[in-house]
Structure formats: C-alpha cells, structure tokens
Amino acid sequence: MPDVDVRLSKVAKTYGDVVAVDYIDLEVHPGEFFSLLGPSGCGKTTTLRMIGGFEQPTSGLIELQGQDVTWLAPYQRNVNTVFQNYALFPHLTVFENVAFGLRRRGVKGDDVKTRVADMLRLVQLEGFDRRKPTQISGGQAQRVALARALINRPAVLLLDEPLGALDLKLRKQMQVELKRIQQEVGITFIYVTHDQEEAMTMSDRIAVMNKGHYEQLADPETLYERPTTRFVAGFLxxxxxxxxxxxxxxxxxxxxxxxxxxxxxxxxxxxxxxxxxxxxxxxxxxxxxxxxxxxxxxxxxxxxxxxxxxxxxxxxxxxxxxxxxxxxxxxxxxxxxxxxxxxxxxxxxxxxxxxxxxxxxxxxxxxxxxxxxx
Amino acid sequence: MGQLIHRYRAAIPWLLMLPGLAWLAVFFVVPNVQMLLFSLSEGTLLTGFTTPPDTWSFDNFPGAVTRYSGNFVNSIVYGGLATILCFLIGYPLAYGIAFRGGRYKSLLLFLVIAPFFTSFLIRTISWRIILGNDGPFLGIIRDVLGLVPDNFSVIGTPLAVVGGLTYEFLPFMVLPLYVSLEKVDRRLVEAAQDLYAGPWRRGGAITGALLGGFLAVALQVGLGYSQFVGETATPGLVALAALVGATAGGLVGASMVSQAFLRVTLPLSLPGVFAGSILTFIPSIGDYVNAHLLGSPKTQMIGNVIQGRFLEQNDYPTAAALAFILMAAILVAIFVYARVLGTEELSGGRA
Structure with missing residues (x-):
C-alpha cells in the first residue's frame, strides 16, 4: 500500500478568466479523514470534482494510489462521491439505490442482497430497503447516499458538504456517525465543508482554502493554536x-x-x-x-x-x-x-x-x- | 360566522372549476350524448331518422366494424408507425435541446413549434406539391439522379401518409419530452457515472439491433401491407429491411447510449414519453387530412370514412357508431399503455 492515496500535483482549473483552483499540491494519506475547508467560491468543490472525475483540470496531475487518473472518467476511477443534495435516484428504491454501483460492476443476485443488507445495517437503515427516496427523511437520505457510495469499497470517498441540508441537531449527530463509520470501514475520506466546526470535529487534517489555493494545511489543533495567515486566524x-x-x-x-x-x-x-x-x-x-x-x-x-x-x-x-x-x-x-x-x-x-x-x-x-x- | 367563512373558503377551488366544468358539460357531454343517440338510430337524411327510445339499433356497431375493418387497421398501423417515428426523431431532438441547448433553448423550442404559425391544411397541401409527381422531390431523385423508375410516385402511398402524420404531430411529441428531460437533475447523471455507469457497448448494440430490425420490418410490412408502388412486402424486402435496421440500430445503441442514460435519464423521462406518445397517437389515429391529401383510396383511414359518412353520404348512424368505436379503441389502448409504462416505473428498472 502506498503511503499516499490521493496526490494532486500543480493542479489548476480555470473557467475563462476565472481561476477556480490555483496550482494546488496536495497529498492525502491512506485512512485519513481529510477536509477541504473554506468559504464558498474558494475552489474546494472544484478540487473535489476533479478528484471525482467530473471536471478535468486545466493543468496538473491527479494520482490515485499511484495511478494517474487525471483524464479518466468518473466510472473508471475507484472513488465514490456523496453529493451535496444526495442525488438519490428518485425512481429506484433504497435497496436499488444502494445496489446501483454493484449491479453496474456485474455483481449478481445473493451477493448483492448480502452486501446491501450489510451496508444498510452499517448506516442503521435496516428495514428501509423498499422505500423510495421521497418516502424517507433528510437524515435517512443522507445515510442512503453514504451507503450507496461506501458499498463499492472505493479507495477514497469524496463528500461534498454532505450535512449542509440537515438541521443543526441532526448535523451534530451525523458528524459523530460519519467519524464512526469512517473508522469502521477504514476508507480515506475527503470532506468538503465551509463549516469550520464540522471540519475541526471530524478531520485528521484540514486544508484551509481561500481563492483557489490552501493557506494552511495542518491538524485541527495546529490550525487553531498556530494559524499562520490572517485568513486562517479569522476563518477558524x-x-x-x-x-x-x-x-x-x-x-x-x-x-x-x-x-x-x-x-x-x-x-x-x-x-x-x-x-x-x-x-x-x-x-x-x-x-x-x-x-x-x-x-x-x-x-x-x-x-x-x-x-x-x-x-x-x-x-x-x-x-x-x-x-x-x-x-x-x-x-x-x-x-x-x-x-x-x-x-x-x-x-x-x-x-x-x-x-x-x-x-x-x-x-x-x-x-x-x-x-x-x- | 367563522364556520361559514371556513366553508366558503373550502368551496373556492370548486367555484374556480365551475366555468371549466360548465364548458365541458355543454361542449363535451351534450354533443357526445347526441352522437350516442345517433349511433343507435336508423334512417337517412331524406327519410328522417328514428332515434332512441323509438328504436335501439345496436346493429350499427358490428355492421360498421365489419364494413370498415380495413380502415381501422390503416388507422392503427399508420397512427402507430407515425407515433414510433415521432418518438425516434423527437427523443434525440428533445434530449439535445434540454441537455445541450444552453442559451439557445428558447430559440430551438420556438423553431419546433414554428410550423404551427401556418395552417396545417396549407402545410399538408404544400407537401402534396413537394412530393407530387411533378414536384421538386421526385424532380431530383427521379429526373436528375435517376434513382427511381419513371412510374415511381410518393403521393398516394402509405409512406406519404405516415410521413405526413409524423411531420404533423412531431411537436406534440417533442414538447412533453423536452419538459420531462429538462426536469432530470444533472447531478443524478453524475451520480450514476460515479457509480460505474459507463458506456453500454454490448447491451446497446444488441438492444439497438433488435429494436432497429424490428422497426424496419414493421415499417416495411406496415407500409407494404396495402400497397407501396404496387409491391407488397416480399420476404427479400423484409430481410433487407431487417438487416439495414439492425445495423443502424446496433451502431446507434453501441456508440450513443450510455448506462447512465439507460438507468437514470430514460426512466425519469418516461412521463414525457407517455404524454408525448398519447398526444401523438390520438390525433394521428383519427386524422383524415393527411390520408385525404397525401394518400389514395386504398390508404383511407377511419377518419376519412367518418368524415365521408357524415358529410357526403349523410349516414349519421354509421358515422356516429364508427366515432364511438374509435373512441373506445383509443381509451382501451391508453389504459393498457398506462398500465405497462406505469408498472415499469414502479418496478424500478431492475437489472
């Protein structure tokens, strides 16, 4: 196992004259809970989308476990995403939503059943398999989105402000839950958020982003006790x-x-x-x-x-x-x-x-x- | 007092519906009851009609079906083929406008409905001229390019009628499809791609080939069954059509259809498919203008018979019976169709 799961080398993304991501170098270690923290428009979501394969960088290199994936399509990468508003398939049941990735990769019958059941147990949604996404609450939809991504056992799980749509109490509860699940499955998480408290609670390391680059990358304690820039000192x-x-x-x-x-x-x-x-x-x-x-x-x-x-x-x-x-x-x-x-x-x-x-x-x-x- | 106001408020939606309901009662229910009475009557315009309750002439119905079964078949085959063709042309068009239209969306939609600004009678007559024996179409492929023999004609064939219907009702297919495709959340497509929905090469090729082959044979048999420049569907022609259709369908399926489309976009656009095909099928099955202007006596649809019975022979009972049979047939067809499409949606597109 390489000691770097995701490596970004001089990755930049521009839209016309607008620089969304400004030559970022980043290394995320295996099993790490890594957060990209910053205000809206700082380039954190664009960075995540480039790792997921939904955007191609204007220049630079993205490596996943040592393999260059810069130009691979999302379905060719061993990463999965939990989308901001979950993006559950409204026409499919919870079971079929969770089974979607397995079926696309040719897993069949009983194997699908067992793995979906296991995954629904992990996110504490046993018994919900026949419901449609419209018949469950926001917190439950959030868990389905997590299960749907994790069941594929990706090398890296990308989470794009996954708790943004939940109310405060549920958000706190899910923070603890997410951390527990991450430790249980041992998968590298890359988490995008604008909520400094959320990032501090869960992350092993945080990159504080501003204007397309990160100002400081450190563990939560260092960021709080020893911020090195005005922006970081003010944002956290x-x-x-x-x-x-x-x-x-x-x-x-x-x-x-x-x-x-x-x-x-x-x-x-x-x-x-x-x-x-x-x-x-x-x-x-x-x-x-x-x-x-x-x-x-x-x-x-x-x-x-x-x-x-x-x-x-x-x-x-x-x-x-x-x-x-x-x-x-x-x-x-x-x-x-x-x-x-x-x-x-x-x-x-x-x-x-x-x-x-x-x-x-x-x-x-x-x-x-x-x-x-x- | 408060309760009275509360009751009044609860009644507001009904009050608002009143003009519409009254309109339907006067202009839908009353004429239909009149037609129903005519369909059970006997007599002619000259001798006068005997209507229920003096007579109950139920024989009108079986009589009309047996006499005009060929025209019913024409209607169903032409209307069905036109609907399928509208779908095949309209879906990619609606998809393109909804997903790739960008800032030209409104303009493109305007172009889709632009033909409505001219009377459809005028447009159909124009097609009669364009496709006619002395028209520009044959002028090019017959006289200039020499692709077809001198006695070849387009006007008068089922192909011309189906083509006219397809042209006529395409916007009715495109608009509902566009609406439902426009509503499909792009993030769902991204989510599907994220979950390993890639290209659909083998499945797309097989499915495309099967559908293409089937459609080509259906067109060949459907159009050739009455008469197509004197030729009916020979085994050789059917085989050729199947081969061409299967090849084209296979290529399209393998190269253009992704799993994300198959599993997410297509199922989510089914309401549009349903609405579009009904809006296309119902008017085209009852249409008589295209068959009249672009067809021949052999391509008469049931609409032509109804029109002739009513306005030329003044045979109101038979015409009314035919109209009711057509209505019943359409209602049954829609019911079956809704059940089929509805259950597919419920089963969630299992692999």
Whole structure:
C-alpha cells in the first residue's frame, strides 16, 4: 500500500478568466479523514470534482494510489462521491439505490442482497430497503447516499458538504456517525465543508482554502493554536490580532514590540529579525484582572478599558479597548463572576494577561479585506 | 360566522372549476350524448331518422366494424408507425435541446413549434406539391439522379401518409419530452457515472439491433401491407429491411447510449414519453387530412370514412357508431399503455 492515496500535483482549473483552483499540491494519506475547508467560491468543490472525475483540470496531475487518473472518467476511477443534495435516484428504491454501483460492476443476485443488507445495517437503515427516496427523511437520505457510495469499497470517498441540508441537531449527530463509520470501514475520506466546526470535529487534517489555493494545511489543533495567515486566524474561530515588530529575545521567548511600545513575549522561533508582524491571541486565552492585582509572572500584560460586556450564559464576551485604540475580544467563563452584578462593567479599567505560549505570530499579513467569516 | 367563512373558503377551488366544468358539460357531454343517440338510430337524411327510445339499433356497431375493418387497421398501423417515428426523431431532438441547448433553448423550442404559425391544411397541401409527381422531390431523385423508375410516385402511398402524420404531430411529441428531460437533475447523471455507469457497448448494440430490425420490418410490412408502388412486402424486402435496421440500430445503441442514460435519464423521462406518445397517437389515429391529401383510396383511414359518412353520404348512424368505436379503441389502448409504462416505473428498472 502506498503511503499516499490521493496526490494532486500543480493542479489548476480555470473557467475563462476565472481561476477556480490555483496550482494546488496536495497529498492525502491512506485512512485519513481529510477536509477541504473554506468559504464558498474558494475552489474546494472544484478540487473535489476533479478528484471525482467530473471536471478535468486545466493543468496538473491527479494520482490515485499511484495511478494517474487525471483524464479518466468518473466510472473508471475507484472513488465514490456523496453529493451535496444526495442525488438519490428518485425512481429506484433504497435497496436499488444502494445496489446501483454493484449491479453496474456485474455483481449478481445473493451477493448483492448480502452486501446491501450489510451496508444498510452499517448506516442503521435496516428495514428501509423498499422505500423510495421521497418516502424517507433528510437524515435517512443522507445515510442512503453514504451507503450507496461506501458499498463499492472505493479507495477514497469524496463528500461534498454532505450535512449542509440537515438541521443543526441532526448535523451534530451525523458528524459523530460519519467519524464512526469512517473508522469502521477504514476508507480515506475527503470532506468538503465551509463549516469550520464540522471540519475541526471530524478531520485528521484540514486544508484551509481561500481563492483557489490552501493557506494552511495542518491538524485541527495546529490550525487553531498556530494559524499562520490572517485568513486562517479569522476563518477558524475569533482571533485578536495586534501589530508589532520583532525586538530580540528574552528567556525562552522572542519579543515583539507593539505599536505603543509594550513588549510582548511570543514563542521562540516564531519571530526572527525586526520585521513587521501580527501577533494573535484567542479570546478565551485572555484573563482580566483589576489594574492593581498581581498577575502571573512572565505572562503578557496589557492595560485596557472595558467597552462592552455581553452576557451569554456559559460565558461573557467583553470588548476591551487597549492603548492605541484597538479592541480586543475576551471570553470569560462565568465561574468566578457568575451573576450580572459581578461582571466587569463598561468603563472599568482592567489588565489583560495571557500566556506567551498561547500567542501566535503571522509574519505574512494579507490584506484585511480577505478576512471572510462564514 | 367563522364556520361559514371556513366553508366558503373550502368551496373556492370548486367555484374556480365551475366555468371549466360548465364548458365541458355543454361542449363535451351534450354533443357526445347526441352522437350516442345517433349511433343507435336508423334512417337517412331524406327519410328522417328514428332515434332512441323509438328504436335501439345496436346493429350499427358490428355492421360498421365489419364494413370498415380495413380502415381501422390503416388507422392503427399508420397512427402507430407515425407515433414510433415521432418518438425516434423527437427523443434525440428533445434530449439535445434540454441537455445541450444552453442559451439557445428558447430559440430551438420556438423553431419546433414554428410550423404551427401556418395552417396545417396549407402545410399538408404544400407537401402534396413537394412530393407530387411533378414536384421538386421526385424532380431530383427521379429526373436528375435517376434513382427511381419513371412510374415511381410518393403521393398516394402509405409512406406519404405516415410521413405526413409524423411531420404533423412531431411537436406534440417533442414538447412533453423536452419538459420531462429538462426536469432530470444533472447531478443524478453524475451520480450514476460515479457509480460505474459507463458506456453500454454490448447491451446497446444488441438492444439497438433488435429494436432497429424490428422497426424496419414493421415499417416495411406496415407500409407494404396495402400497397407501396404496387409491391407488397416480399420476404427479400423484409430481410433487407431487417438487416439495414439492425445495423443502424446496433451502431446507434453501441456508440450513443450510455448506462447512465439507460438507468437514470430514460426512466425519469418516461412521463414525457407517455404524454408525448398519447398526444401523438390520438390525433394521428383519427386524422383524415393527411390520408385525404397525401394518400389514395386504398390508404383511407377511419377518419376519412367518418368524415365521408357524415358529410357526403349523410349516414349519421354509421358515422356516429364508427366515432364511438374509435373512441373506445383509443381509451382501451391508453389504459393498457398506462398500465405497462406505469408498472415499469414502479418496478424500478431492475437489472
């Protein structure tokens, strides 16, 4: 077994003047749950469709388990797709939908029956085999689409926003289910979504895509804790970004001088030289203190004024204005200060502190206009 | 009060249907009852008719069938062949417009119905001139190219009648087919391809050859059964037709029909096939203009007989009986057809 299931080499796709996919190199490992995450129009679906064979790349090479499949038709590739709106055959029963691929490949009689029954059991749809797609719910249709693809035992399963049409509760349930099924069958999944939480929950690795290429490819934790671009920092969760310049080292850390000359510690190696950088910190990593209170040693410290406090039940979201006028978002769990009267009030002076280890640095700031959320 | 309003609201759909129902009652039910009475009457226009309840002349029905069975057969054969030809020409056309028409869809559909802007009588008369013995068609293939003997004619043959019917009713086939093909979700075709539905070479070749051969023989026998430039269907001609049809069908089946089409697009377009063939078959089986203008006395269809009995011989009872027999035959045929096509859809196209 090769250690790469799907390899994209310099794959590009253009429609006239529009560049949908911009020279992507990608390797997906066997058994991996791999996600392409990005806003609509970022090229993630086009990339998936090229792997599935529904589109031909304008240039580049697509390999499947070492075999060049760039110009093969969908029916000649050992990959199957779960389509965005399931695309179940409305004139066929659930059984015949699931059996479709087997029949096209010449599997006969009892063999078909056994394998369809097994597959319907895997997706927990026993007893639904004689229903038509119009007679089942969205969640069930989703499972049929999954079974219809998986029964062919493809090398790679492609999923194009498969949970997009489901309501929130069902979506959460299917996320767990999908992960379970993937581990049970051991097939490589390539999953396209615009939902960062969905991608984080299920994926082994995620490629965050923007404008036809991916900005960062890493496991969910790295993407969240150490985003390397403004886009990734903004697309996955909320980030506070502060402008500064590299300014030497101290102890085990590198130092960054902010616009107002405050010095901030960041992990060593994340800044070299004295170029302009942006450093980021997640709202939940910051703690608020009284101006005179002692703060943890070596933590980064900024002074600020509370401008807004929104009570959200599990936590409270603060907007704190720091020197220079920038606003920092802070989430505080409602543990120590649990009632409204105990919360920080707008106008109060506070100190913000956070661990240097929770600071990430973006050395390649892209324009702010790119910061697209969902 | 509230209940009254509620009842009124429930009645609104019925009220809206009222004009249509009234129209049908006056212009469909009443004339049909009148016709039914005529079909059971006896007498002539000169001597006067005796109608039910004074007489119940049920003999009109068996009498009409035996006297005009040949014309019934003509109608069914010509109408059936025209419907099959319309389907064979119309399906690829509708498919092409629906799947490949792009921004020209509306224009192409307009061209399909463009002939309707001229009276069909005028168009049929034009065909009579075009295909006539002194017309441009024979002028080219007979006089210029010398492909056919001097006594060859097209007008007056069953071929001309079937050709006229096919031409006449093709739009009625194309439009319903287009509607149902247009509705087929392209993603379903992609899904089928994803699930290993590739080309359909062997199956397509065999099926195409069988269908092509059958159709060619049906055309040959159907057209030759009465008279086709004096020649009936000889075994040699039938064999030749079968060979040509099978070859053409086999080539088309093997090269142009994919499994995705067979398993997804075709089954999903069956409602259009059903509607289109009924809209083609019913008017063509009752048509008399094409047989009158493009045919000969031997190619008279049942519509010609009904028209003649009514307007020339003033034999209302026989004409009315024939009209009812035709109506009953069509209703039975549609019922059987609906059952056949309906169950196929339900069984889900099992492999």
């Amino acid at each position: 969760g909320i980030s506070n970004l502060l402008n500064g310049r590299g300014d030497g080292t101290a102890d085990a850390y590198a130092l960054v001088r902010l616009a107002d000359d405050t010095m901030v510690r960041v992990p060593r190696g994340s800044v070299t030289g004295s170029g302009a950088v942006q450093l980021g910190v997640r709202p939940e990593k910051i703690r608020l203190h009284d101006p005179g209170a002692t703060t943890p040693e070596r933590h980064n410290r900024l002074a600020g004024t509370v401008r807004d406090a929104s009570y959200m039940g599990v936590s409270t979201q603060y907007q704190v204005e720091i020197a220079g006028g920038a606003r920092v978002t802070v989430y505080e769990q409602n543990v120590e200060r649990a009632t409204r009267s105990e919360l920080w009030a707008p106008g109060e002076q506070v100190q913000l502190t956070w661990s240097p280890d929770h600071t990430f640095v973006i050395t390649d700031p892209t324009p702010a206009a790119d910061e697209a959320a969902e």
